[in-house]
Amino acid sequence: MKHLAILGAGGHGRVVAESAAATGWRISFFDDARTGRVDGHLVAGSASDLKGAATGYDGILVAIGTNRTRLNWIKCLRSSGATIVTVIDPSSKVSASAVVGAGTYLASGSMVGTGARLGEGCIVNTAATVDHDCDLADGVHLSPGVHLSGNVTIGEASWLGTGCSVRNDIVIGRDVVAGVGSAIVSDVANDQTVVGVPARPMGRL
Template sequence: MYLYGASGHGKVVAEIAEECGYNIEAYIDENPSKERVLNYTVIHEAPPYDIEVLISIGNNRLRKRVVNRGEHFNYITLLHPKAILSKRLKIEEGTIVMPGVTINAAVKIGKHCIINTNASIDHDCIIEDFVHISPNVALAGNVYVGEGTHIGIGASVIQGIEIGKWCTIGAGAVIISDVPDGATVVGNPGKVIKSRSLNI
């Protein structure tokens, strides 16, 4: 397999891939100054044939841009063996689940998501494509998270909340009401402080 993205997040992804028994051929990264990361070679263009890839870029918008290029990639999913995962979890390609994560019954997780260290996702949540759930985030049951949203470290979301597309939820925020598309929310209780365009 190849990892697309050779920065800090890529280092974490590499170690999870190793833990899952994958053989990493190389990183792919467009930065010509990068030559080796964690003793793996960095190449600057993808091979011109079908390869197994996980996009190891933390930025949600950049991950989507890579996917939209339509490269010859077969996307894999990485599930750390020390995550606690319901047998009724549905999870799509290109997503990574990191150590210490707990995901309960009837959760649906989309494509190319990051479910980061020690996050907790309770029953019946829906996580759309390109979402990043940061370390120690807690989502109660029946939470909906729209495409491309980033929920910051240590944030908490009460049950039944809907969070829109391409939102930013600040670190430690407590979300007790629905969040519109493109909003940035901080604080306890969470308040919208700005909104941005959904153009990717």
């Protein structure tokens, strides 16, 4: 059985572990705040311990919700010789023509459509959908129930809150935050926080 190290044993890490175990991985956690066992899986050490042990695992998945932190850890661990892997829950649906980058997690009930491209270290959370020909840069996080229509482009490290919906052909910049339930029907510039129906930048509601 292949051995997966998961960096982060909090809520997101535990969800990742369930999906990984269901696809045949043996799990060990690394976490700065927890010891012993979490959901039956050994906490083998701290985050810094994993840097020294990276080559001892068949794969590593960084299960940290903060997008830039997740990307930084992927870069750090890869430089230590780690094999960064993708975890795809057995219940998710991924088109044969989609491209999913290393370190990305696809959660239960998620869908990635025809011709979609996902970068490294993305999270497509529970029941989120990515329709045809969408392009997600590294570190994008789609929270539960987010729905992207076709041909949506999202820049690096952007985060869409639970239940967001995005119209087709929209371009969302890097480091964008979209509030829970937002309906994005026009392009969003870099570093914006948008909320509402339709979504507008904070301070301009």
